[in-house]
Amino acid sequence: MNKYLFKLSILVLFFIGTVNPSNAQKKNFLIPDAVIIQYAGSIGYISVGAGYDIFKNERGNIDFNYGYVPVSKGGELHSITAKFAYKPFEIKLNNWGKLYPLNPGVFLSYTFHDDLSFKFNSSEYPSGYYYWSPALRPHISLSNEIELNMNKIWKEIGIEKIGIYTEFNSNDYYIINYFQNIKALSLADVFQLGVGIRFKF
Template sequence: MRKYLFKLSILVLFLFGKVNHSNAQKKSFLVPDAAIIQYAGSIGYFSVGAGYEIFKNKRGNIDFNYGYVPASKGGKLHALTTKFSYKPFEIKLNDWGTLYPLNPGVFLSYTFHDDLSFKFHSSEYPSGYYYWSPALRPHVSLSNEIELNMGKIWKEMGIEKIGIYTEFNSNDYYITNYFQNIKALSLADVFQLGVGVRFKF
């Protein structure tokens, strides 16, 4: 599995690098600003994606991820996720990097599986018996990221910046269950952790 993930990571970097270098003048808004690789974090055992910077200050991000959970980890599951996050604070680390300590965000993930659907089947449950969707999950998140300026560290690499981040998240189902079972559940049962790398070209 690790070997497969490594090869997939190299492929993603190669493809996004080729696209971005070929549009060096001024790329189309459809061309991503970053390639993303993430481990865990409610969007797959591992996931890959494309990121776009928004707002003039470039502190807002919209990401699109594809995630996979292998059979050995509870799958096979495929998931598509759309994320939004904002970086309200920054701490300059000399000229080689920047730290973004608290980045709030929201995201939607949809999991594809034969046993999951957008709604519970009306033939099995009365209408409105379950309010949530089995496949679609809204999340809230809080992340931090250290962004390395590769032009100062390793210019020959051909990557403008590398962001390494951790992200805590929870969804509507977990939060509701927590407040209904505070004595039985801890915050560790409610929040999930993901770790990722963002390659900016």
């Protein structure tokens, strides 16, 4: 585990090191708009992350998550994920919240494990024999979210907004295998479900 945390720390330090310390605007960009906790959903048995609102109307999210799978749930795994989602539809729920019913998105996840690498060993497999990466997975997703305005519901809690969401996703490997084995696989075999909470302070 220490080896994977060391690699992750190096990546974080690299990105922080690319920021010009004299530029306050860039520093503020690093401060996340949300803290995220997610259960399942192809990015770990449990994952935590930081979220950033994009676009002036805050209809887009970019999230960065660290995911963990314990030994008891299939073997210890660590992953990092970069996610993007867009919220084209907004339904106001009086003055206490909003509903975003259909939010398409994409994300990339990378899993750290001794048996997984970015590409297959060229000494064991000819070039192009397997098209996918063992560790890197591109996904498509579709989520929905209800966002509660805590200033109207429970101001004393100190949280501005709480978003509760569900997210269905699938990856390149699952989708291609589905179309190659339509008779044997169902959509339930292809799509995974994650449930999460987004806290905005």
